[in-house]
Amino acid sequence: MSRDRIIQVERDILGKNERLAGDNRARFRADGVLAFNLVSSPGAGKTSLLVRAVVELKDSFPIGVIEGDQQTSNDAERIRATGVPAIQVNTGKGCHLDAAMVGAAYDRLPHLNGGVLFIENVGNLVCPAGFDLGEACKIVVFSTAEGEDKPLKYPDMFAASSLMLINKIDLLPVLSFDLARTIEFARRVNPQIEVLTVSARTGEGFAAFYAWIRKQSEKMKPVDMATAG
Amino acid sequence: MSRDRIIQVERDILGKNERLAGDNRARFRADGVLAFNLVSSPGAGKTSLLVRAVVELKDSFPIGVIEGDQQTSNDAERIRATGVPAIQVNTGKGCHLDAAMVGAAYDRLPHLNGGVLFIENVGNLVCPAGFDLGEACKIVVFSTAEGEDKPLKYPDMFAASSLMLINKIDLLPVLSFDLARTIEFARRVNPQIEVLTVSARTGEGFAAFYAWIRKQSEKMKPVDMATAG
Numbered sequence: 001m002s003r004d005r006i007i008q009v010e011r012d013i014l015g016k017n018e019r020l021a022g023d024n025r026a027r028f029r030a031d032g033v034l035a036f037n038l039v040s041s042p043g044a045g046k047t048s049l050l051v052r053a054v055v056e057l058k059d060s061f062p063i064g065v066i067e068g069d070q071q072t073s074n075d076a077e078r079i080r081a082t083g084v085p086a087i088q089v090n091t092g093k094g095c096h097l098d099a100a101m102v103g104a105a106y107d108r109l110p111h112l113n114g115g116v117l118f119i120e121n122v123g124n125l126v127c128p129a130g131f132d133l134g135e136a137c138k139i140v141v142f143s144t145a146e147g148e149d150k151p152l153k154y155p156d157m158f159a160a161s162s163l164m165l166i167n168k169i170d171l172l173p174v175l176s177f178d179l180a181r182t183i184e185f186a187r188r189v190n191p192q193i194e195v196l197t198v199s200a201r202t203g204e205g206f207a208a209f210y211a212w213i214r215k216q217s218e219k220m221k222p223v224d225m226a227t228a229g
Numbered sequence: 230m231s232r233d234r235i236i237q238v239e240r241d242i243l244g245k246n247e248r249l250a251g252d253n254r255a256r257f258r259a260d261g262v263l264a265f266n267l268v269s270s271p272g273a274g275k276t277s278l279l280v281r282a283v284v285e286l287k288d289s290f291p292i293g294v295i296e297g298d299q300q301t302s303n304d305a306e307r308i309r310a311t312g313v314p315a316i317q318v319n320t321g322k323g324c325h326l327d328a329a330m331v332g333a334a335y336d337r338l339p340h341l342n343g344g345v346l347f348i349e350n351v352g353n354l355v356c357p358a359g360f361d362l363g364e365a366c367k368i369v370v371f372s373t374a375e376g377e378d379k380p381l382k383y384p385d386m387f388a389a390s391s392l393m394l395i396n397k398i399d400l401l402p403v404l405s406f407d408l409a410r411t412i413e414f415a416r417r418v419n420p421q422i423e424v425l426t427v428s429a430r431t432g433e434g435f436a437a438f439y440a441w442i443r444k445q446s447e448k449m450k451p452v453d454m455a456t457a458g
Contacts, residue, residue: 009238041271042354042383043375069382070355093385095324095355123383125271126299126324126353145374145397146272153298154271154352156322168374174403 017131020099024106024134028117034217035117037135039157041150042123044143045167047075048200050118054084057210062115066105068097068122075120085109096128097121103134116213129156136216137162144168144177151186158186163194163212170199246360249328253335253363257346263446264346266364268386270379271352273372274396276304277429279347283313286439291344295334297326297351304349314338325357326350332363345442358385365445366391373397373406380415388419392441399428 028035038046047067054063065086067075076088087105089097102119109117119135121128129138140161142150145168151158158164164186166179183195196212198205257264267275276296283292294315296304305317316334318326331348338346348364350357358367369390371379374397380387387393393415395408412424425441427434 006238006242009235013235041352042379043270043372045376071384072378072381074378074382093359095353122355123270123379124324124353124355126351127356130322143272143374145372145400147274149301149303150271150352152301153303155300171374171400171403174400 014130017099020103021132021134024099024103027103027106028134028136029220031112032114032220033112033117034115034213034220035119035133035135036213036216037119037121037128037133037138038141039121039125039128039138039161040123040141041125041143041146044123044141044146045200046120046123046141047078049141049165049167049198050120051078051082052200052203052206053209054079054118055082056206057116057213058082058084062110062112064106064109064112064115064117066097066102066109066117066119068101068120070094070122091122095122095124095126096131097133098131099133116217125150125154125157129160136220139163139165141165141167142182144171144175144179148178148182149185151182151189155189158193159190161190161193163196165209166195166197167200169197169204170202243359246328249332250361250363253328253332256332256335257363257365258449260341261343261449262341262346263344263442263449264348264362264364265442265445266348266350266357266362266367267370268350268354268357268367268390269352269370270354270372270375273352273370273375274429275349275352275370276307278370278394278396278427279349280307280311281429281432281435282438283308283347284311285435286345286442287311287313291339291341293335293338293341293344293346295326295331295338295346295348297330297349299323299351320351324351324353324355325360326362327360328362345446354379354383354386358389365449368392368394370394370396371411373400373404373408377407377411378414380411380418384418387415387422390419390422392423392425394438395424395426396429398426398433399431 040046063084065079067088073088076086079086087108089101138161269275292313294308296317302317305315308315316337318330367390425437
Protein backbone atom coordinates (compact mmCIF):
# COMPACT_ATOMS: atom_id res chain seq x y z
CA MET A 1 0.00 0.00 0.00
CA SER A 2 1.15 3.53 -0.64
CA ARG A 3 2.79 5.71 1.97
CA ASP A 4 0.36 8.49 0.93
CA ARG A 5 -2.62 6.33 1.79
CA ILE A 6 -1.23 5.54 5.25
CA ILE A 7 -0.60 9.24 5.90
CA GLN A 8 -4.14 10.10 4.80
CA VAL A 9 -5.62 7.49 7.16
CA GLU A 10 -3.47 8.78 10.03
CA ARG A 11 -4.73 12.30 9.29
CA ASP A 12 -8.34 11.12 9.29
CA ILE A 13 -7.94 9.30 12.62
CA LEU A 14 -6.19 12.25 14.26
CA GLY A 15 -8.70 14.72 12.78
CA LYS A 16 -11.64 12.80 14.20
CA ASN A 17 -9.89 12.57 17.57
CA GLU A 18 -9.24 16.34 17.58
CA ARG A 19 -12.94 17.05 17.08
CA LEU A 20 -13.98 14.72 19.90
CA ALA A 21 -11.25 16.10 22.17
CA GLY A 22 -12.68 19.57 21.51
CA ASP A 23 -16.12 18.30 22.58
CA ASN A 24 -14.63 16.83 25.78
CA ARG A 25 -12.80 20.08 26.51
CA ALA A 26 -16.00 22.10 26.13
CA ARG A 27 -17.84 19.73 28.49
CA PHE A 28 -15.08 19.84 31.11
CA ARG A 29 -15.07 23.63 30.95
CA ALA A 30 -18.86 23.86 31.21
CA ASP A 31 -18.72 21.59 34.28
CA GLY A 32 -15.82 23.53 35.81
CA VAL A 33 -13.77 20.32 35.74
CA LEU A 34 -9.99 20.42 35.58
CA ALA A 35 -8.80 17.37 33.61
CA PHE A 36 -5.26 15.99 33.70
CA ASN A 37 -3.93 13.35 31.31
CA LEU A 38 -1.26 11.30 33.13
CA VAL A 39 1.20 9.61 30.80
CA SER A 40 4.32 7.52 31.47
CA SER A 41 6.14 4.28 30.80
CA PRO A 42 4.51 1.20 32.28
CA GLY A 43 5.51 0.95 35.92
CA ALA A 44 6.50 4.58 36.54
CA GLY A 45 3.98 4.63 39.38
CA LYS A 46 1.00 6.57 38.00
CA THR A 47 -1.59 4.53 39.88
CA SER A 48 0.26 4.56 43.22
CA LEU A 49 0.67 8.30 42.82
CA LEU A 50 -3.05 8.73 42.08
CA VAL A 51 -4.11 6.53 45.00
CA ARG A 52 -2.19 8.78 47.39
CA ALA A 53 -3.39 11.99 45.74
CA VAL A 54 -7.09 11.10 45.69
CA VAL A 55 -7.03 10.00 49.34
CA GLU A 56 -5.39 13.26 50.35
CA LEU A 57 -7.54 15.52 48.13
CA LYS A 58 -10.97 13.90 48.08
CA ASP A 59 -12.34 15.94 51.00
CA SER A 60 -11.34 19.21 49.29
CA PHE A 61 -13.21 18.86 45.96
CA PRO A 62 -14.96 16.22 43.80
CA ILE A 63 -12.57 13.81 42.09
CA GLY A 64 -13.09 11.23 39.38
CA VAL A 65 -10.61 8.93 37.67
CA ILE A 66 -10.55 7.28 34.22
CA GLU A 67 -8.10 4.37 34.03
CA GLY A 68 -6.69 3.15 30.71
CA ASP A 69 -5.03 -0.25 30.30
CA GLN A 70 -4.89 -2.86 27.57
CA GLN A 71 -6.40 -5.38 29.98
CA THR A 72 -7.54 -5.80 33.63
CA SER A 73 -9.51 -3.49 35.88
CA ASN A 74 -6.85 -3.61 38.62
CA ASP A 75 -6.18 0.11 38.54
CA ALA A 76 -9.81 1.23 38.73
CA GLU A 77 -10.28 -1.17 41.65
CA ARG A 78 -7.32 0.34 43.47
CA ILE A 79 -8.82 3.82 43.04
CA ARG A 80 -12.35 2.74 44.02
CA ALA A 81 -10.97 1.20 47.22
CA THR A 82 -10.26 4.80 48.33
CA GLY A 83 -13.93 5.75 47.88
CA VAL A 84 -13.28 7.81 44.73
CA PRO A 85 -15.25 6.89 41.57
CA ALA A 86 -13.18 5.34 38.78
CA ILE A 87 -14.03 3.99 35.32
CA GLN A 88 -11.75 1.42 33.70
CA VAL A 89 -11.25 1.57 29.94
CA ASN A 90 -9.62 -1.49 28.34
CA THR A 91 -8.01 -0.66 25.02
CA GLY A 92 -7.41 -4.29 23.97
CA LYS A 93 -4.83 -4.10 21.16
CA GLY A 94 -4.84 -0.30 21.46
CA CYS A 95 -1.78 1.52 22.76
CA HIS A 96 -3.38 4.74 24.02
CA LEU A 97 -6.67 6.26 25.14
CA ASP A 98 -8.54 8.39 22.62
CA ALA A 99 -11.04 11.20 23.04
CA ALA A 100 -14.05 8.96 22.24
CA MET A 101 -13.13 6.52 25.03
CA VAL A 102 -12.69 9.38 27.50
CA GLY A 103 -15.99 11.02 26.53
CA ALA A 104 -17.86 7.72 27.04
CA ALA A 105 -16.14 7.07 30.38
CA TYR A 106 -16.87 10.62 31.57
CA ASP A 107 -20.60 9.97 30.94
CA ARG A 108 -20.41 7.11 33.44
CA LEU A 109 -18.79 9.15 36.24
CA PRO A 110 -20.86 11.09 38.78
CA HIS A 111 -20.94 14.91 38.40
CA LEU A 112 -17.55 16.38 39.27
CA ASN A 113 -18.59 20.06 39.06
CA GLY A 114 -15.78 22.27 40.27
CA GLY A 115 -13.56 19.22 40.74
CA VAL A 116 -10.71 17.34 39.15
CA LEU A 117 -10.69 14.50 36.63
CA PHE A 118 -7.51 12.41 36.51
CA ILE A 119 -7.13 10.38 33.31
CA GLU A 120 -4.47 7.70 33.62
CA ASN A 121 -3.40 6.78 30.11
CA VAL A 122 -2.00 3.42 28.95
CA GLY A 123 1.64 3.09 30.02
CA ASN A 124 3.43 4.10 26.82
CA LEU A 125 5.91 6.94 26.24
CA VAL A 126 5.18 7.14 22.51
CA CYS A 127 1.63 6.88 21.18
CA PRO A 128 -0.40 8.82 23.81
CA ALA A 129 1.62 11.95 22.95
CA GLY A 130 -0.32 12.40 19.69
CA PHE A 131 -3.85 11.97 21.07
CA ASP A 132 -5.51 14.95 22.73
CA LEU A 133 -8.21 13.77 25.17
CA GLY A 134 -9.56 17.25 25.92
CA GLU A 135 -7.42 17.59 29.04
CA ALA A 136 -6.22 20.90 30.50
CA CYS A 137 -2.70 19.50 30.26
CA LYS A 138 -0.59 16.37 30.20
CA ILE A 139 1.50 15.32 33.20
CA VAL A 140 4.37 12.98 32.36
CA VAL A 141 5.31 10.73 35.28
CA PHE A 142 8.88 9.57 35.14
CA SER A 143 10.60 7.19 37.51
CA THR A 144 14.15 7.51 38.83
CA ALA A 145 14.61 3.84 37.85
CA GLU A 146 14.21 4.67 34.12
CA GLY A 147 17.46 6.44 33.26
CA GLU A 148 18.25 10.05 32.48
CA ASP A 149 18.10 10.11 28.69
CA LYS A 150 14.44 9.18 28.20
CA PRO A 151 13.35 12.80 27.49
CA LEU A 152 15.77 12.87 24.55
CA LYS A 153 14.84 9.40 23.31
CA TYR A 154 11.05 9.95 23.58
CA PRO A 155 10.92 13.72 22.99
CA ASP A 156 7.31 14.01 21.77
CA MET A 157 5.89 13.04 25.15
CA PHE A 158 8.05 15.47 27.10
CA ALA A 159 7.36 18.23 24.56
CA ALA A 160 3.60 17.64 24.94
CA SER A 161 3.57 17.70 28.76
CA SER A 162 3.23 20.72 31.05
CA LEU A 163 4.56 19.01 34.16
CA MET A 164 7.14 16.27 34.70
CA LEU A 165 6.59 14.44 37.98
CA ILE A 166 9.77 12.56 38.84
CA ASN A 167 8.56 9.69 41.01
CA LYS A 168 10.37 7.14 43.20
CA ILE A 169 12.85 9.68 44.57
CA ASP A 170 13.02 7.47 47.67
CA LEU A 171 15.14 5.12 45.48
CA LEU A 172 17.77 7.80 44.72
CA PRO A 173 20.24 6.55 47.37
CA VAL A 174 20.47 3.12 45.70
CA LEU A 175 20.45 4.25 42.05
CA SER A 176 23.02 5.99 39.91
CA PHE A 177 20.42 8.46 38.65
CA ASP A 178 21.42 12.04 37.82
CA LEU A 179 18.40 14.20 38.63
CA ALA A 180 19.88 17.48 37.34
CA ARG A 181 20.82 15.87 34.03
CA THR A 182 17.31 14.45 33.56
CA ILE A 183 15.78 17.88 34.13
CA GLU A 184 18.27 19.45 31.72
CA PHE A 185 17.34 16.87 29.04
CA ALA A 186 13.60 17.45 29.60
CA ARG A 187 14.07 21.25 29.30
CA ARG A 188 16.08 20.74 26.12
CA VAL A 189 12.98 19.30 24.41
CA ASN A 190 10.53 21.50 26.33
CA PRO A 191 11.94 24.69 27.91
CA GLN A 192 8.56 25.44 29.55
CA ILE A 193 8.11 22.10 31.32
CA GLU A 194 7.63 22.35 35.08
CA VAL A 195 9.32 19.73 37.24
CA LEU A 196 8.45 18.31 40.64
CA THR A 197 10.01 15.38 42.48
CA VAL A 198 7.82 13.02 44.47
CA SER A 199 7.71 9.64 46.13
CA ALA A 200 4.32 7.93 45.91
CA ARG A 201 5.59 5.52 48.57
CA THR A 202 6.65 8.05 51.23
CA GLY A 203 4.52 11.05 50.23
CA GLU A 204 7.55 13.32 49.83
CA GLY A 205 6.88 16.20 47.44
CA PHE A 206 3.09 15.79 47.27
CA ALA A 207 2.34 19.12 48.98
CA ALA A 208 4.07 20.87 46.06
CA PHE A 209 2.09 18.74 43.58
CA TYR A 210 -1.19 19.77 45.24
CA ALA A 211 -0.11 23.42 45.16
CA TRP A 212 0.56 23.00 41.43
CA ILE A 213 -2.95 21.56 40.92
CA ARG A 214 -4.49 24.51 42.78
CA LYS A 215 -2.50 26.87 40.58
CA GLN A 216 -3.92 25.20 37.44
CA SER A 217 -7.39 25.54 38.89
CA GLU A 218 -6.87 29.28 39.39
CA LYS A 219 -5.54 29.59 35.85
CA MET A 220 -8.72 27.98 34.58
CA LYS A 221 -11.07 30.43 36.31
CA PRO A 222 -10.05 33.68 34.57
CA VAL A 223 -10.26 31.82 31.26
CA ASP A 224 -13.83 30.81 32.06
CA MET A 225 -14.71 34.35 33.04
CA ALA A 226 -13.17 35.72 29.87
CA THR A 227 -15.17 33.23 27.83
CA ALA A 228 -18.34 34.12 29.69
CA GLY A 229 -17.66 37.87 29.30
CA MET B 230 -13.80 7.43 8.38
CA SER B 231 -15.20 3.96 8.67
CA ARG B 232 -13.95 1.39 11.16
CA ASP B 233 -13.76 -1.10 8.25
CA ARG B 234 -11.37 1.13 6.37
CA ILE B 235 -9.08 1.45 9.40
CA ILE B 236 -9.09 -2.34 9.87
CA GLN B 237 -8.25 -2.86 6.19
CA VAL B 238 -5.31 -0.45 6.40
CA GLU B 239 -4.05 -2.19 9.56
CA ARG B 240 -4.25 -5.53 7.73
CA ASP B 241 -2.31 -4.14 4.76
CA ILE B 242 0.43 -2.73 7.00
CA LEU B 243 0.76 -5.95 8.99
CA GLY B 244 0.63 -8.10 5.84
CA LYS B 245 3.47 -6.16 4.24
CA ASN B 246 5.48 -6.42 7.46
CA GLU B 247 4.92 -10.20 7.61
CA ARG B 248 6.34 -10.61 4.10
CA LEU B 249 9.44 -8.54 4.88
CA ALA B 250 9.91 -10.34 8.22
CA GLY B 251 9.86 -13.63 6.29
CA ASP B 252 12.61 -12.26 4.04
CA ASN B 253 14.68 -11.24 7.08
CA ARG B 254 14.17 -14.67 8.68
CA ALA B 255 15.36 -16.41 5.51
CA ARG B 256 18.47 -14.21 5.38
CA PHE B 257 19.30 -14.77 9.06
CA ARG B 258 18.92 -18.52 8.58
CA ALA B 259 21.07 -18.53 5.44
CA ASP B 260 23.77 -16.62 7.34
CA GLY B 261 23.46 -18.89 10.41
CA VAL B 262 22.58 -15.81 12.47
CA LEU B 263 20.50 -16.13 15.61
CA ALA B 264 18.39 -12.97 15.96
CA PHE B 265 16.75 -11.84 19.19
CA ASN B 266 14.17 -9.03 19.42
CA LEU B 267 14.48 -7.36 22.83
CA VAL B 268 11.33 -5.59 23.96
CA SER B 269 10.44 -3.77 27.19
CA SER B 270 9.13 -0.59 28.76
CA PRO B 271 11.42 2.42 28.44
CA GLY B 272 14.04 2.20 31.16
CA ALA B 273 13.85 -1.52 31.92
CA GLY B 274 17.56 -1.71 31.20
CA LYS B 275 17.79 -3.32 27.74
CA THR B 276 20.86 -1.33 26.68
CA SER B 277 22.76 -1.84 29.95
CA LEU B 278 22.01 -5.53 29.69
CA LEU B 279 23.24 -5.65 26.09
CA VAL B 280 26.41 -3.70 26.89
CA ARG B 281 27.35 -6.30 29.50
CA ALA B 282 26.35 -9.26 27.29
CA VAL B 283 28.26 -8.14 24.19
CA VAL B 284 31.41 -7.44 26.20
CA GLU B 285 31.26 -10.90 27.75
CA LEU B 286 30.32 -12.77 24.55
CA LYS B 287 32.11 -10.93 21.75
CA ASP B 288 35.19 -13.19 21.83
CA SER B 289 33.01 -16.31 21.48
CA PHE B 290 31.14 -15.51 18.25
CA PRO B 291 30.35 -12.55 15.94
CA ILE B 292 27.80 -10.11 17.40
CA GLY B 293 25.89 -7.22 15.85
CA VAL B 294 23.30 -4.90 17.36
CA ILE B 295 20.42 -2.92 15.86
CA GLU B 296 19.17 -0.16 18.16
CA GLY B 297 15.68 1.32 17.83
CA ASP B 298 14.68 4.63 19.42
CA GLN B 299 12.43 7.50 18.44
CA GLN B 300 15.42 9.85 18.62
CA THR B 301 19.15 9.95 19.51
CA SER B 302 21.96 7.54 18.72
CA ASN B 303 22.95 7.22 22.39
CA ASP B 304 22.32 3.49 22.54
CA ALA B 305 24.27 2.56 19.40
CA GLU B 306 27.15 4.68 20.71
CA ARG B 307 27.11 2.79 24.02
CA ILE B 308 27.31 -0.52 22.14
CA ARG B 309 30.02 0.67 19.72
CA ALA B 310 32.15 1.77 22.68
CA THR B 311 32.53 -1.96 23.46
CA GLY B 312 33.95 -2.63 19.99
CA VAL B 313 30.79 -4.38 18.74
CA PRO B 314 29.14 -3.02 15.56
CA ALA B 315 25.78 -1.30 16.10
CA ILE B 316 23.34 0.45 13.78
CA GLN B 317 20.94 3.03 15.20
CA VAL B 318 17.46 3.26 13.71
CA ASN B 319 15.44 6.35 14.62
CA THR B 320 11.71 5.79 14.24
CA GLY B 321 10.71 9.46 14.61
CA LYS B 322 6.99 9.44 15.39
CA GLY B 323 6.99 5.63 15.15
CA CYS B 324 6.43 3.50 18.22
CA HIS B 325 8.17 0.27 17.13
CA LEU B 326 10.70 -1.17 14.71
CA ASP B 327 9.36 -2.90 11.61
CA ALA B 328 10.84 -5.57 9.37
CA ALA B 329 11.84 -3.10 6.64
CA MET B 330 13.90 -1.03 9.10
CA VAL B 331 15.63 -4.15 10.40
CA GLY B 332 16.38 -5.46 6.91
CA ALA B 333 17.97 -2.15 5.92
CA ALA B 334 19.99 -1.95 9.16
CA TYR B 335 21.17 -5.56 8.72
CA ASP B 336 22.58 -4.61 5.30
CA ARG B 337 24.79 -2.06 7.03
CA LEU B 338 26.25 -4.48 9.60
CA PRO B 339 29.36 -6.55 8.89
CA HIS B 340 28.83 -10.29 8.23
CA LEU B 341 27.76 -12.06 11.41
CA ASN B 342 27.89 -15.62 10.03
CA GLY B 343 27.36 -18.11 12.82
CA GLY B 344 26.81 -15.29 15.28
CA VAL B 345 24.11 -13.41 17.12
CA LEU B 346 22.11 -10.32 16.18
CA PHE B 347 20.51 -8.44 19.06
CA ILE B 348 17.70 -6.10 17.99
CA GLU B 349 16.78 -3.64 20.71
CA ASN B 350 13.26 -2.42 19.97
CA VAL B 351 11.76 0.96 20.93
CA GLY B 352 10.84 0.94 24.63
CA ASN B 353 7.12 0.17 24.45
CA LEU B 354 5.18 -2.72 25.98
CA VAL B 355 2.35 -2.49 23.45
CA CYS B 356 3.04 -1.87 19.76
CA PRO B 357 6.21 -3.94 19.13
CA ALA B 358 4.24 -7.10 20.10
CA GLY B 359 2.42 -7.06 16.74
CA PHE B 360 5.43 -6.58 14.47
CA ASP B 361 7.53 -9.60 13.56
CA LEU B 362 11.05 -8.53 12.60
CA GLY B 363 12.19 -11.97 11.44
CA GLU B 364 13.75 -12.79 14.81
CA ALA B 365 14.20 -16.30 16.23
CA CYS B 366 12.28 -15.10 19.27
CA LYS B 367 11.33 -12.12 21.40
CA ILE B 368 12.89 -11.52 24.81
CA VAL B 369 10.86 -9.30 27.10
CA VAL B 370 13.01 -7.44 29.61
CA PHE B 371 11.14 -6.47 32.73
CA SER B 372 12.45 -4.46 35.66
CA THR B 373 11.72 -5.14 39.32
CA ALA B 374 10.88 -1.43 39.61
CA GLU B 375 7.85 -1.81 37.30
CA GLY B 376 5.33 -3.69 39.48
CA GLU B 377 4.03 -7.25 39.38
CA ASP B 378 0.85 -6.87 37.33
CA LYS B 379 2.36 -5.69 34.03
CA PRO B 380 2.09 -9.13 32.36
CA LEU B 381 -1.68 -9.03 32.94
CA LYS B 382 -2.06 -5.40 31.88
CA TYR B 383 0.09 -5.75 28.72
CA PRO B 384 -0.58 -9.42 27.91
CA ASP B 385 0.21 -9.35 24.17
CA MET B 386 3.89 -8.67 24.76
CA PHE B 387 4.31 -11.42 27.34
CA ALA B 388 2.32 -13.85 25.16
CA ALA B 389 4.60 -13.07 22.20
CA SER B 390 7.88 -13.54 24.10
CA SER B 391 9.85 -16.77 24.63
CA LEU B 392 11.93 -15.47 27.53
CA MET B 393 11.23 -12.97 30.30
CA LEU B 394 14.44 -11.48 31.69
CA ILE B 395 13.66 -9.90 35.05
CA ASN B 396 16.31 -7.21 35.40
CA LYS B 397 17.43 -5.01 38.33
CA ILE B 398 17.19 -7.83 40.87
CA ASP B 399 19.89 -5.98 42.83
CA LEU B 400 17.07 -3.55 43.77
CA LEU B 401 14.90 -6.28 45.35
CA PRO B 402 15.99 -5.47 48.93
CA VAL B 403 14.66 -1.91 48.66
CA LEU B 404 11.48 -2.65 46.68
CA SER B 405 8.21 -4.30 47.62
CA PHE B 406 8.32 -6.45 44.50
CA ASP B 407 6.86 -9.97 44.56
CA LEU B 408 8.95 -12.03 42.15
CA ALA B 409 6.89 -15.24 42.42
CA ARG B 410 3.67 -13.34 41.73
CA THR B 411 5.17 -11.67 38.63
CA ILE B 412 6.22 -15.04 37.25
CA GLU B 413 2.79 -16.49 38.01
CA PHE B 414 1.14 -13.59 36.12
CA ALA B 415 3.49 -14.00 33.14
CA ARG B 416 2.76 -17.75 32.98
CA ARG B 417 -0.96 -17.04 33.17
CA VAL B 418 -0.75 -15.23 29.79
CA ASN B 419 2.02 -17.48 28.43
CA PRO B 420 2.45 -20.89 30.10
CA GLN B 421 5.55 -21.61 27.94
CA ILE B 422 7.50 -18.45 28.80
CA GLU B 423 10.94 -19.08 30.28
CA VAL B 424 12.09 -16.81 33.09
CA LEU B 425 15.53 -15.70 34.20
CA THR B 426 16.49 -13.09 36.78
CA VAL B 427 19.47 -10.82 36.15
CA SER B 428 21.15 -7.64 37.25
CA ALA B 429 22.79 -5.72 34.42
CA ARG B 430 24.56 -3.68 37.10
CA THR B 431 26.16 -6.54 39.08
CA GLY B 432 26.21 -9.28 36.43
CA GLU B 433 24.17 -11.68 38.58
CA GLY B 434 22.29 -14.25 36.50
CA PHE B 435 24.12 -13.59 33.21
CA ALA B 436 25.76 -17.04 33.07
CA ALA B 437 22.26 -18.55 32.90
CA PHE B 438 21.29 -16.07 30.18
CA TYR B 439 24.33 -17.06 28.08
CA ALA B 440 23.48 -20.75 28.58
CA TRP B 441 19.97 -19.97 27.34
CA ILE B 442 21.41 -18.26 24.22
CA ARG B 443 23.61 -21.30 23.51
CA LYS B 444 20.57 -23.54 23.85
CA GLN B 445 18.70 -21.44 21.24
CA SER B 446 21.70 -21.72 18.96
CA GLU B 447 21.65 -25.53 19.27
CA LYS B 448 17.92 -25.54 18.59
CA MET B 449 18.57 -23.61 15.38
CA LYS B 450 21.14 -26.07 13.99
CA PRO B 451 18.91 -29.13 13.58
CA VAL B 452 16.39 -26.88 11.88
CA ASP B 453 19.06 -25.77 9.42
CA MET B 454 20.13 -29.34 8.81
CA ALA B 455 16.52 -30.37 8.27
CA THR B 456 16.08 -27.52 5.82
CA ALA B 457 19.29 -28.42 4.01
CA GLY B 458 18.35 -32.13 3.93
